[in-house]
Amino acid sequence: LLTSKKTIYNKVIRLNVKWERPLKGWLKVNIDRAFNSNNLEGGISVVVRDSKGKWMSGFLKKIQATSPLQTELQDLLHALQLIIKEQLFPVDVETDATEVVRVISEDYPTNNVLIYKCRLLVEEASRQGTISFRHSFRKGNMVAHVLAKAALMETSYNNLCTFVLPPEHVV
DSSP, rough: OOOOOOOOOOOOOOOOOOOOOOOOOOEEEEEEEEEEETEEEEEEEEEEEEEEEEEEEEEEEEEOSSSHHHHHHHHHHHHHHHHHTTTOSSSSEESOHHHHHHHHHSSSOOOHHHHHHEEEEEEHHHHHHHEEEEOOOOGGGHHHHHHHHHHOOOSSSSEEEEEEEGGGGOO
């Protein structure tokens, strides 16, 4: 029988989370996904903004997926392809998926084809310019989140919907 007293403190810490501009001269790419486990569907989105917060481009896409991680990795794959193709450097890539940041940052062996492809693209991007990855809380990533949820509403899969201006529902 233990007779020690145990004191538990529940302290609430409130954070003011919002989207933050990248450093001057840098770009920021925010990615997010939405996943519907009932239909095995994912919605992915990428938003690119400059150091003043100005919208540069964005897209959404509905995909078939088996898990939230697979959906987020598909999103990262598309973002990396865009970064390389459009030479978007130096760039901060932000996601609210800590698992994605971890699997990209760590160099442990994997048999996951998506992780492998993403790592190859990260290496290629790193040879071309400066790229960093970081976690962002959802509230700091709301534009990408809204677009990812909108992607789930699309009627067909794998149609890339590109925005040269921000859509009205995210302004």
